[in-house]
Amino acid sequence: DGQILVMHDVLGVTHGRTPRFVKNFMADAHSIQGAFEQYHEAVKTRTFPALEHCF
Numbered sequence: 001d002g003q004i005l006v007m008h009d010v011l012g013v014t015h016g017r018t019p020r021f022v023k024n025f026m027a028d029a030h031s032i033q034g035a036f037e038q039y040h041e042a043v044k045t046r047t048f049p050a051l052e053h054c055f
Contacts (some may be wrong), residue, residue: 010039021053 008014009030011043012024016018025042042048 005039011035020047020055023048023053 004053009019009022013028014022025035025038026032029038039048
C-alpha cells in the first residue's frame, strides 16, 4: 500500500494550487534521483503519506 504521485508532483514542478496530498521531495534533495529515492524510502517506511497528505 502506498501513495501514487505523478512525477511532477514528486519533483514540485506543478503549476497553480498544490493538491493537499502532494509532498515536494525535491525540496530536500540535491538531485532528481535523490528526490525519487526519498519518495521510495518514505513509502517503504510508511512515513508518506502522513495525515497532512490525506483527504
